[in-house]
Amino acid sequence: MHWWYHTKGMPPFAVFAWEAKEYVHEEKGADWYWALGIIATAVVIVSILFNNILLALVIAAGTGALALAAARRPEIHRFAVTREGVAIDSSLYLFKNMRSFSILEYVDSTIPPTISIKTNHMLSPHITMPIVGYDPLEIYDYISEHVPEGNHHHPSLMEEVVGLLRL
Known part of the structure; x- marks a missing residue:
């Protein structure tokens, strides 16, 4: 070669x-994404309750980025x-x-x-x-x-x- x-x-x-x-890519099941969403939603709600909107936005954006990265297949x-x-x-x-x-x-x-x-x-x-x-x-x-x-x-x-x- x-x-x-x-x-x-x-x-x-x-x-x-x-x-x-x-x-090495590990396939994530629906449960993994549900757990990620539930945890992120809880943290966002707590952030809003503490009147920290910026943290809530950062957590929401970070969760989206994390979900996309987890679904990504590795390149050769x-x-x-x-x-x-x-x-x-x-x-x-x-x-x-x-x-x-x-x-x-x-x-x-x-x-x-x-x-x-x-x-x-x-x-x-x-x-x-x-x-x-x-x-x-x-x-x-x-x-x-x-x-x-x-x-x-x-x-x-x-x-x-x-x-x-x-x-």
Whole structure:
């Protein structure tokens, strides 16, 4: 699979290259959306009772955005580990701008191993890339020649909330 040579903007000389979904999608049933609506409605009513209309509007808009995000299907992205760094579609993240990395493997076999990278970028401080079709140890060996390993095994508060809401 040599798509990176034919795709405008993709970096050449990919050492590893693959395609994968950006995340594992968990189908939400009607009960999930009903629960979201009931909880949001209760919070909106309480906000109005406390005369906080702005909070009620923010909660209503946030609930709508959350419902749309939960229904969204994951896109398929192109991932690559190159001589200079890692690439997601046409974005290249250079090794020299990375603080640390880790390969995360999960007990649940439906979730692929993931490369977790902490960067110096303000807008993308944490990058994750699912590994499909390659031995994670080979990718680990290659990246470890350029970036120090870090402890990324503890999920952030945001990752815990996303997991709790099954997003």
